[in-house]
Amino acid sequence: MSNQALFESTIRHVAVLKAASDEEVQLIARMGIQRSIEDGAFFFMQGDPAEYLYIMLTGRAKLCQIAPDGQQVNLRTLNPKQLFGAVGAVDPQATYPACAQALEDSSAIAICSAEFRKLLEEHPHLSFGLMKLMTGYISEMQNRYREMATEKVEQRIARVLLRLAGQTGKRVEEGVLIELSFSRQDLAEMAGTTLFTVSRVLSAWEKQKLIATGRERVMLTNPHAVMRLAEGLDEK
Amino acid sequence: MSNQALFESTIRHVAVLKAASDEEVQLIARMGIQRSIEDGAFFFMQGDPAEYLYIMLTGRAKLCQIAPDGQQVNLRTLNPKQLFGAVGAVDPQATYPACAQALEDSSAIAICSAEFRKLLEEHPHLSFGLMKLMTGYISEMQNRYREMATEKVEQRIARVLLRLAGQTGKRVEEGVLIELSFSRQDLAEMAGTTLFTVSRVLSAWEKQKLIATGRERVMLTNPHAVMRLAEGLDEK
DNA sequence: CGCCTTCTTTGCGCTTGCGCAAAGAAGGCG
DNA sequence: CGCCTTCTTTGCGCAAGCGCAAAGAAGGCG
Numbered sequence: 350m351s352n353q354a355l356f357e358s359t360i361r362h363v364a365v366l367k368a369a370s371d372e373e374v375q376l377i378a379r380m381g382i383q384r385s386i387e388d389g390a391f392f393f394m395q396g397d398p399a400e401y402l403y404i405m406l407t408g409r410a411k412l413c414q415i416a417p418d419g420q421q422v423n424l425r426t427l428n429p430k431q432l433f434g435a436v437g438a439v440d441p442q443a444t445y446p447a448c449a450q451a452l453e454d455s456s457a458i459a460i461c462s463a464e465f466r467k468l469l470e471e472h473p474h475l476s477f478g479l480m481k482l483m484t485g486y487i488s489e490m491q492n493r494y495r496e497m498a499t500e501k502v503e504q505r506i507a508r509v510l511l512r513l514a515g516q517t518g519k520r521v522e523e524g525v526l527i528e529l530s531f532s533r534q535d536l537a538e539m540a541g542t543t544l545f546t547v548s549r550v551l552s553a554w555e556k557q558k559l560i561a562t563g564r565e566r567v568m569l570t571n572p573h574a575v576m577r578l579a580e581g582l583d584e585k
Numbered sequence: 586m587s588n589q590a591l592f593e594s595t596i597r598h599v600a601v602l603k604a605a606s607d608e609e610v611q612l613i614a615r616m617g618i619q620r621s622i623e624d625g626a627f628f629f630m631q632g633d634p635a636e637y638l639y640i641m642l643t644g645r646a647k648l649c650q651i652a653p654d655g656q657q658v659n660l661r662t663l664n665p666k667q668l669f670g671a672v673g674a675v676d677p678q679a680t681y682p683a684c685a686q687a688l689e690d691s692s693a694i695a696i697c698s699a700e701f702r703k704l705l706e707e708h709p710h711l712s713f714g715l716m717k718l719m720t721g722y723i724s725e726m727q728n729r730y731r732e733m734a735t736e737k738v739e740q741r742i743a744r745v746l747l748r749l750a751g752q753t754g755k756r757v758e759e760g761v762l763i764e765l766s767f768s769r770q771d772l773a774e775m776a777g778t779t780l781f782t783v784s785r786v787l788s789a790w791e792k793q794k795l796i797a798t799g800r801e802r803v804m805l806t807n808p809h810a811v812m813r814l815a816e817g818l819d820e821k
Numbered sequence: 822c823g824c825c826t827t828c829t830t831t832g833c834g835c836t837t838g839c840g841c842a843a844a845g846a847a848g849g850c851g
Numbered sequence: 852c853g854c855c856t857t858c859t860t861t862g863c864g865c866a867a868g869c870g871c872a873a874a875g876a877a878g879g880c881g
Contacts, residue, residue, distance in 0.1 A: 414731045418817065422731040439716040446724035473709030476716065480675040483719040488682035490726035495650040495658040497733045498777030502838070532858060541734030546838060548860055564847055564858060581654065768828060782868060784830055800828060800877055
């Protein structure tokens, strides 16, 4: 498949652009260039000028923030067909508010923010898709913020597992399997805690047969119980 | 001043709509109706269908989330000329992701989301202002999320004070005064902690002469020291 | 002025979860 | 196969911050 065709077929399935006509899809595809990066490399760093926006083609990446002191927080994972890094299309002077780091060898369509902005001006109905994405983010971040502020570690870890299960979990005989390169450290960054605490909590749950763990691997053998934990029911 | 004239002069100074022409400002003003509510009342509740968006006229309100168990988290305060509750203009089926509660008797221009959406369709350049607002929110929420995840209580409280000082602080002889109806409880909800902890921390700072406190009142006598605390420098 | 409500402080005990160190798996790769 | 790296677990001690109760200000209002 030619690059152009590959781009088009991917773009056609991007949620944000579902209102795009065939013609618009073609236009966007022509604006794109492919960028492939290795596991651990960055599509962009927090604070860089937001010159490109991206649409994930293959692989996975994480959006994360790095505090001045080096501590990291994981905001979300980026999967194929997801659009990310679009701030530049809205404000030409914007810088990325987070960094995007590949969790495995990955590739994405890179589109020049300024060009995309022009496209938005000429095809304004596309803005609605983008705005919907943004309001969704806002709403999600507000919820996560509340969770971080009011819930305790166990609940937050349970939520992380459920979110991952929903995004990339595979249903197998014994439960739902999350098998990706997520170390305890990564889980800790998603839950806002330390790898030690994550390890301890998962061990405890394993003893209670709620989950089964392995190296960079978690299986939810009793997803329903994990959901109850996330909701903070079981309050002892 | 007639309502229409009042609306227009307010709308003209709304940051999100600064790209609006005089004509557009008039159009928007005509769509608005005034809503006045009492201290403690709600413009809208989390989960309500987002039928209206608002522009604050007088008073102040807080945007907050309420957890299923009743715990609250404070997201931001709304001041005059700020636009809020605009999700409905983007997605007709959206519900408000937070609630807006008046901190004092307040009034706002209420604009029907569906009408505003039509306006956006016909005057698409206005979308850019809205999108810029949204990306700003996202970026801010991501930062706050990181802070909540990685910083400890003292730092977060310091940040809350600085944010309030920046928004509504008055410069007086002895320092910067924050004199609003923010109880220790409110501060706790903003910092993601408990009123007891806030009280203790503020008492400690008062002993060190960094601040002076009173009932629903805080004065930063040594703002620079508070900034250092917020940055987590002073690490003992 | 005095009562009443609301807000604030403080003491005390205790839980949660962090920090570190050290040891134990699990792969990867030559 | 065996070494090396990376990931994970666990024990132990400790500090931060929560929860509660009770008492002490500060206003508000009749």
